[in-house]
Amino acid sequence: GDSVTQMEGPVTLSEEAFLTINCTYTATGYPSLFWYVQYPGEGLQLLLKATKADDKGSNKGFEATYRKETTSFHLEKGSVQVSDSAVYFCALLSSGGYNKLIFGAGTRLAVHP
Amino acid sequence: GAVVSQHPSWVICKSGTSVKIECRSLDFQATTMFWYRQFPKQSLMLMATSNEGSKATYEQGVEKDKFLINHASLTLSTLTVTSAHPEDSSFYICSARVAGAGTGELFFGEGSRLTVL
Numbered sequence: 001g002d003s004v005t006q007m008e009g010p011v012t013l014s015e016e017a018f019l020t021i022n023c024t025y026t027a028t029g030y031p032s033l034f035w036y037v038q039y040p041g042e043g044l045q046l047l048l049k050a051t052k053a054d055d056k057g058s059n060k061g062f063e064a065t066y067r068k069e070t071t072s073f074h075l076e077k078g079s080v081q082v083s084d085s086a087v088y089f090c091a092l093l094s095s096g097g098y099n100k101l102i103f104g105a106g107t108r109l110a111v112h113p
Numbered sequence: 114g115a116v117v118s119q120h121p122s123w124v125i126c127k128s129g130t131s132v133k134i135e136c137r138s139l140d141f142q143a144t145t146m147f148w149y150r151q152f153p154k155q156s157l158m159l160m161a162t163s164n165e166g167s168k169a170t171y172e173q174g175v176e177k178d179k180f181l182i183n184h185a186s187l188t189l190s191t192l193t194v195t196s197a198h199p200e201d202s203s204f205y206i207c208s209a210r211v212a213g214a215g216t217g218e219l220f221f222g223e224g225s226r227l228t229v230l
Contacts (some may be wrong), residue, residue, distance in 0.1 A: 036221075043117070043206070044157075044221040089156065100147070101208075101219060105156040 002027040006104035021075040023090035032093040033073040039086045080111045115141045119222035133193045134225045136207035142187035143209035151204040197229045
């Protein structure tokens with residue numbers, strides 16, 4: 001079945017460092033891909049998405065490119081801030097009915113001043 | 114964006130009792146809601162999909178008699194954990210899809226942490 005694999009965390013960075021969180025997927029057909037973020041004590045929020053190959057999703061300085069050839073959707077940010085500390089989930093929209101989202105395990109990011 | 118609210122945010126109950134968790138879409142109508150379960154340091158696992166006015170669709174391995182889902186209106190879905198046991202302790206999260214919205218427009222509640230003693 002469809003699945004998402006994320007790099008294990010936690011990822012610990014200093015402020016202004018470059019961030020990459022790897023995400024690869026297995027799916028039939030052509031899924032849509034998402035990054036969700038969960039800040040401490042809050043619910044999940046959509047960070048960015050891409051619906052077809054070579055699309056680049058971007059938001060709040062984060063970006064990810066849908067790479068069909070490598071089945072990847074890596075999340076990047078050029079300069080992280082302390083406020084970016086959160087858990088990041090990669091997800092794909094299953095090609096089955098009801099728009100079911102399948103999540104990766106999540107990667108915790110901790111940014112220190 | 115749209116707001117989804119869960120209640121209670123945390124609950125402690127004795128083994129053998131039943132617990133109901135509510136999921137409400139506050140400023141939009143949701144024809145479809147999803148219930149997830151999240152174990153510590155693990156991903157969200159989809160438990161079931163509920164559609165307003167019809168029976169929920171459960172994922173493989175989820176006991177429908179154990180986790181009762183009701184989606185009686187376009188703004189409310191409930192999850193009832195019946196005869197709860199310690200292994201049911203978890204973080205339960207609901208999400209809702211805006212009626213008529215495009216692909217992936219899901220909004221998530223803050224989650225409800227259940228602890229069964």
